Amino acid sequence: MSRDDKATAVASHGGRPLKERLLQDILPRVSKPARYLGDEVHSVHKDPAKVAVRFALAFPDVYEVGMSHLGLKILYHILNQREDVWAERAFSPWTDMEAELRARGLP
Secondary structure (H helix, E strand, O other): OOHHHHHHHHHOHHHOOHHHHHHHHHHHHOOOHHHHOOOOOOOOOOOHHHOOEEEEEEEOOOHHHHHOOHHHHHHHHHHHHOOOEEEEEEEOOOHHHHHHHHHOOOO
16 A cells, blocks of 8 residues: 555545544544644645655654744754755644544544
């Protein structure tokens, strides 16, 4: 199974797109759902077809701790200054979100 096939399988898990399931079924059940939306101030969104490299800057703690980390902010800014690079941030879910994802068999 190719990477795109796996992404499609996860995205359509349960017959509905993953984003739709998150917005309608999961986020209303967790505290602080905004930490999972990815639309914070100064977040960078690029066209995947126009970048050569994508990075996931994964921080091993929850959103609030990771977003206050100066090193993560510096790396995110430096990488996204390049037009051919897109860096995104990922954080550990809080326990309520983890439980919701596990209950639904989602990654």
